[in-house]
Amino acid sequence: MNLTKHDHDIAKTQKLHTTSTQSSIFQINDLNLWYGSDQALKRVSMNIPENGVTAIIGPSGCGKSTFLKTLNRMVELVPTVKTSGTITYHDVDIFSSKTNLVELRSAIGMVFQKPNPFPKSIFDNVAFGPRTHGIKNKKKLRPIVEESLKQAALWEEVKDRLHTSALSLSGGQQQRLCIARCLAVSPEVILMDEPTSALDPASTAKVEELINNLKKKYSIIIVTHNMQQAHRISDKTAFFLNGEVVEFEDSVQMFSRPSDQRTDDYINGRFG
Amino acid sequence: MQRKHLPSVQESTGFPEGLKHVTKEKLTQKSFKSNILDVFMAYIFKFFGILAIILLGVILFFLIRESIPALREVGIAEFLTGQRWNPSSSEPGYGALPFILSSLMVTTGALVIAVPWGVFTAIFIAEIAPKRVRELLKPVVETLAIFPSVVLGFIALVIIGPIVAGVFGLSSGTTAFTASVILSVMALPTIVSIAEDALKSVPKSHREAAYALGASRWETIQNVILPAAMSGVFAGVMLGFGRAVGETMTVLMAAGNALDMPITQFFGVWLPEFFQSVRTLTANIAIQGSDVPWGSLHYSSLFVTAIILFVITFIVNLASDLLISRQRRKIGHE
Ligand SMILES: Nc1ncnc2c1ncn2[C@@H]1O[C@H](COP(=O)(O)OP(=O)(O)OP(=O)(O)O)[C@@H](O)[C@H]1O
Ligand SMILES: [Mg+2]
Numbered sequence A: 001m002n003l004t005k006h007d008h009d010i011a012k013t014q015k016l017h018t019t020s021t022q023s024s025i026f027q028i029n030d031l032n033l034w035y036g037s038d039q040a041l042k043r044v045s046m047n048i049p050e051n052g053v054t055a056i057i058g059p060s061g062c063g064k065s066t067f068l069k070t071l072n073r074m075v076e077l078v079p080t081v082k083t084s085g086t087i088t089y090h091d092v093d094i095f096s097s098k099t100n101l102v103e104l105r106s107a108i109g110m111v112f113q114k115p116n117p118f119p120k121s122i123f124d125n126v127a128f129g130p131r132t133h134g135i136k137n138k139k140k141l142r143p144i145v146e147e148s149l150k151q152a153a154l155w156e157e158v159k160d161r162l163h164t165s166a167l168s169l170s171g172g173q174q175q176r177l178c179i180a181r182c183l184a185v186s187p188e189v190i191l192m193d194e195p196t197s198a199l200d201p202a203s204t205a206k207v208e209e210l211i212n213n214l215k216k217k218y219s220i221i222i223v224t225h226n227m228q229q230a231h232r233i234s235d236k237t238a239f240f241l242n243g244e245v246v247e248f249e250d251s252v253q254m255f256s257r258p259s260d261q262r263t264d265d266y267i268n269g270r271f272g
Numbered sequence B: 001m002q003r004k005h006l007p008s009v010q011e012s013t014g015f016p017e018g019l020k021h022v023t024k025e026k027l028t029q030k031s032f033k034s035n036i037l038d039v040f041m042a043y044i045f046k047f048f049g050i051l052a053i054i055l056l057g058v059i060l061f062f063l064i065r066e067s068i069p070a071l072r073e074v075g076i077a078e079f080l081t082g083q084r085w086n087p088s089s090s091e092p093g094y095g096a097l098p099f100i101l102s103s104l105m106v107t108t109g110a111l112v113i114a115v116p117w118g119v120f121t122a123i124f125i126a127e128i129a130p131k132r133v134r135e136l137l138k139p140v141v142e143t144l145a146i147f148p149s150v151v152l153g154f155i156a157l158v159i160i161g162p163i164v165a166g167v168f169g170l171s172s173g174t175t176a177f178t179a180s181v182i183l184s185v186m187a188l189p190t191i192v193s194i195a196e197d198a199l200k201s202v203p204k205s206h207r208e209a210a211y212a213l214g215a216s217r218w219e220t221i222q223n224v225i226l227p228a229a230m231s232g233v234f235a236g237v238m239l240g241f242g243r244a245v246g247e248t249m250t251v252l253m254a255a256g257n258a259l260d261m262p263i264t265q266f267f268g269v270w271l272p273e274f275f276q277s278v279r280t281l282t283a284n285i286a287i288q289g290s291d292v293p294w295g296s297l298h299y300s301s302l303f304v305t306a307i308i309l310f311v312i313t314f315i316v317n318l319a320s321d322l323l324i325s326r327q328r329r330k331i332g333h334e
Helices: A005-018 A064-073 A101-107 A122-133 A136-151 A172-185 A200-216 A227-233 A251-256 A261-267 B024-028 B032-073 B075-083 B097-128 B130-145 B149-168 B176-200 B205-211 B217-246 B250-253 B281-290 B297-331
Strands: A022-037 A037-048 A052-057 A081-089 A108-111 A189-193 A219-223 A236-241 A244-250 B264-266 B269-272
Touching: A022 A064, A037 A052, A037 A064, A037 A081, A037 A219, A037 A236, A037 A244, A052 A064, A052 A227, A064 A081, A064 A108, A064 A189, A064 A219, A081 A101, A081 A200, A101 A108, A108 A172, A108 B205, A122 A136, A122 B217, A136 A172, A136 A200, A136 A244, A136 A251, A172 A200, A172 B250, A200 A219, A200 A227, A200 B217, A227 A251, A236 A251, A236 A261, A236 B281, A244 A261, A251 A261, B032 B075, B032 B297, B075 B097, B075 B297, B097 B130, B097 B176, B097 B281, B097 B297, B130 B176, B149 B176, B149 B250, B176 B217, B176 B250, B217 B297, B281 B297
Parallel strands: A052 A219, A052 A236, A108 A189, A189 A219
Antiparallel strands: A022 A037, A022 A081, A236 A244, B264 B269
């Protein structure tokens, strides 16, 4: 099935009509994942809500990045990866052989832990996605680039030097550029893997503010090691431990009265 | 002189064993390692570095000194534009233009074959091939580089030549085209291994970023990996060029070595004639160098052709260096 923008809209309206409670964008059912013979995700089942911010927390090596990369099937770039279970997105199992990976990945954007702009100009970085999806005309690209940079709160800083190398930007600016690059393909979901861990507090605050603005339009799933950050910006939080989901709750609930002892220990810094 | 200060159990009173006990004396004392050895090694490296420069200077000096008589007598213009080469006849000709054109033609022809072939092979090895195929293909390509040039020349002479003659209906198979084909095989390993290194060194994060934006594998290669690796790929191509233009034995055996101008008129336009026997700058020096009377004008004019060859490679190297550094500046690596 081709997941085009049009289909998204139809699916969205259908959902609005059929369910009165908050609908979910991903329905994950009994997901297991192995790197060779090492199991990195174990029996993960959860429904990730549409729109808003879902935070993923957990100690190092518990499978947060793996989980995130599974959602757009980037994890399969590692040749030894095997999966079982289902992830349903717009009524399609993303693991099905019929899934169009290009469509899937342009609907699900990703921002990485380390800013990874291409060694190209600022403009060409943001225009990369649209160009890849067939918009070659500079006149059409220009407003997309501008709008994406504005949404990523970077426009004012770079509008006079769009054609200089992206590598000349600071780390924090590079990360916002990567967010702009991801927004330029107008995704529906944005996956963020510790997007602020390489940034200073001021840049972090900017990116958090940005996430706050974006969550009205996008479903954001963010991995973070920073409890305060998860608390501040997320609506729901999932606590991962050794590849399993220990607890998946409204953030307010989770950070005040976690229901599992292990969650309590982790968010209060007693291990991990 | 206290050469080395080994911490012993007695000395480290009060300190856990192994923890460094820093004193003012130790900080200020000169040691063998940091003073004598380092300085000595610095001189050694400098010596070898300078030796290479001196050697280059000496070679250049002899090239120029030996070619001065011919340059005085004949003039550089005759060498560069003359079309007849026959320094030992009673009516001598010193035109090296046929050799220059032949060298450029044979080399260009080799690159036209080897660059796409080599770059595609490098992309295949670096980006596409599954591990097992890659581990087979890489050593196979590298093995091509270990064949002595005389062996490849012989293959060109007895196998490729006759095939070329048969396919294109020529009386003789030793042509510029034949030489280009075999030279492309020789340039291939250089291009593949350097281009592959360059492709491999493109950070994984670029690939991930492209895939995450919904780019296909080919789009990722074409729009992200190749541009980022371009200067390295180009360096491989240039080294391949150097290999091809300086190669002697193979072209000597494959190209036929006729003295004619390697061009033909086609509807009033002069075009390079690839299906004809040609003689390159290198081949000519090899053929005539051994039996030319020392000190003669002929001898001196061979040196002039050597300088021409040197200048061609020098210009190409310089141009590629400039291109590469411009490319680096453009993408902001320095
Ligand atoms: N490419 C890979 N090949 C093999 N094993 C891997 C690979 N990537 C991750 N793993 C393993 O999978 C497990 C989960 O790794 P993952 O990167 O998802 O952890 P994480 O929760 O993101 O940790 P961190 O907080 O340190 O980023 C780890 O045990 C790790 O060793
Ligand atoms: Mg991680």
